[in-house]
Amino acid sequence: MSEQHDWSSSGFSTRAIHAGSDPDPRTGAVIPAINVSTTYKQDGVGGLRSGYEYSRSANPTRDALQECLAALEGGGSAHAFASGLAAEDTLLRTVLVPGDHVVVPDDAYGGTYRLIARVLGRWGVDHTPVDISDAGAVAAAVRPGRTKLVWAETPTNPLLTVGDISALAEVAHDAGALLAVDNTFATPYLQQPLALGADVVVHSTTKYAGGHSDVVGGALVVRAGADELSERIGFHQNSMGAVAGPFDAWLVLRGLKTLAVRMDRHCDSAEAVVAFLADHPAVAQVLHPSLPDHPGHEVAARQMRRGGGMVSFRVGSRDKALAACERTRVFTLAESLGGVESLVEHPAAMTHASVAGSALEVPDDLVRLSVGLEDVDDLIGDLDRALA
Numbered sequence: 143m144s145e146q147h148d149w150s151s152s153g154f155s156t157r158a159i160h161a162g163s164d165p166d167p168r169t170g171a172v173i174p175a176i177n178v179s180t181t182y183k184q185d186g187v188g189g190l191r192s193g194y195e196y197s198r199s200a201n202p203t204r205d206a207l208q209e210c211l212a213a214l215e216g217g218g219s220a221h222a223f224a225s226g227l228a229a230e231d232t233l234l235r236t237v238l239v240p241g242d243h244v245v246v247p248d249d250a251y252g253g254t255y256r257l258i259a260r261v262l263g264r265w266g267v268d269h270t271p272v273d274i275s276d277a278g279a280v281a282a283a284v285r286p287g288r289t290k291l292v293w294a295e296t297p298t299n300p301l302l303t304v305g306d307i308s309a310l311a312e313v314a315h316d317a318g319a320l321l322a323v324d325n326t327f328a329t330p331y332l333q334q335p336l337a338l339g340a341d342v343v344v345h346s347t348t349k350y351a352g353g354h355s356d357v358v359g360g361a362l363v364v365r366a367g368a369d370e371l372s373e374r375i376g377f378h379q380n381s382m383g384a385v386a387g388p389f390d391a392w393l394v395l396r397g398l399k400t401l402a403v404r405m406d407r408h409c410d411s412a413e414a415v416v417a418f419l420a421d422h423p424a425v426a427q428v429l430h431p432s433l434p435d436h437p438g439h440e441v442a443a444r445q446m447r448r449g450g451g452m453v454s455f456r457v458g459s460r461d462k463a464l465a466a467c468e469r470t471r472v473f474t475l476a477e478s479l480g481g482v483e484s485l486v487e488h489p490a491a492m493t494h495a496s497v498a499g500s501a502l503e504v505p506d507d508l509v510r511l512s513v514g515l516e517d518v519d520d521l522i523g524d525l526d527r528a529l530a
């Protein structure tokens with residue numbers, strides 16, 4: 143139990159450091175405990191202390207993380223899961239039943255598409271892939287009466303396409319559907335989808351939220367006022383059981399405390415890397431929302447604080463892309479993103495191999511970088527060598 147304080151009017155980093163982390167009233171501990179107990183003593187049958195009964199249903203460490211996530215996204219409530227995909231699955235099965243339809247981005251994390259197309263598809267949920275940077279195309283893909291959810295990811299993984307969240311919210315709500323936004327790439331520090339009209343924010347907290355490549359986790363943050371939706375998600379979370387464990391929840395909560403400073407440095411270095419790549423003769427195209435010639439630049443400038451730490455670029459052929467990925471030394475060749483260490487990958491053969499042959503297939507000359515927190519001169523020197 144913690145002394146409750148309302149941090150809602152405080153700045154981002156104050157909320158990140160304090161929301162959910164009020165000092166323990168018994169010991170004064172300034173850091174929330176990793177509460178591993180699976181069960182809680184009842185004061186008489188049904189007499190629950192502080193509402194805790196069994197740790198799948200509720201756990202104090204998970205609650206601390208959920209409070210912090212809700213405060214950072216400006217949401218009414220948050221639910222923390224064992225992975226980003228567990229969060230997605232729980233949301234999808236909360237709001238969709240067989241016969242329903244979901245609009246999905248034609249560029250998105252491959253695992254999201256695989257879940258919707260190949261897992262939920264078998265249970266009678268239909269989907270239409272569409273370019274979410276074109277709100278008119280999203281409106282045309284909606285099936286009146288059947289579309290219950292519009293799924294957006296912005297910027298997208300791996301092409302960094304930008305969707306206009308306010309416009310997408312209008313399209314979804316006109317159709318009687320909900321808008322879910324995967325905010326994993328931007329993080330709540332760079333972008334606040336709920337304030338722009340989204341109903342639910344989705345996170346793979348494995349990435350920037352955790353920030354140190356040492357925890358797999360996910361989250362759903364529900365807009366304030368949507369209590370019934372939040373209760374239904376909570377019911378499914380408890381019924382399906384894919385909750386975040388206490389140590390994982392604690393690691394994500396610790397990561398969130400430094401999110402703003404990390405994101406500013408990720409953005410600074412990504413912008414320097416973008417400038418270097420844009421001038422490099424071996425690079426055919428650089429994709430980053432900060433670039434004035436990026437098709438989503440104007441929308442990104444409106445809805446994002448900065449362009450983020452992810453950079454993709456094309457080098458003209460699969461062989462050249464593979465060679466660049468294999469020659470770096472500071473950028474580690476690995477999947478995932480958002481940690482302190484820089485990573486390089488070939489999406490067509492790695493993170494997005496599961497969407498080969500689908501509408502989400504990615505160009506095979508594409509290289510994706512997660513620009514980390516090493517010294518930027520070392521990062522640029524490494525890319526210079528790899529592209530030579």
Ligand SMILES: Cc1ncc(COP(=O)(O)O)c(C=O)c1O
Nearest residue numbers: 225226227251299326346348359
């Ligand atoms: C944008 C995005 N959303 C969701 C996920 C899935 O999250 P997790 O790997 O934590 O299940 C990922 C994973 O790479 C991702 O990049």
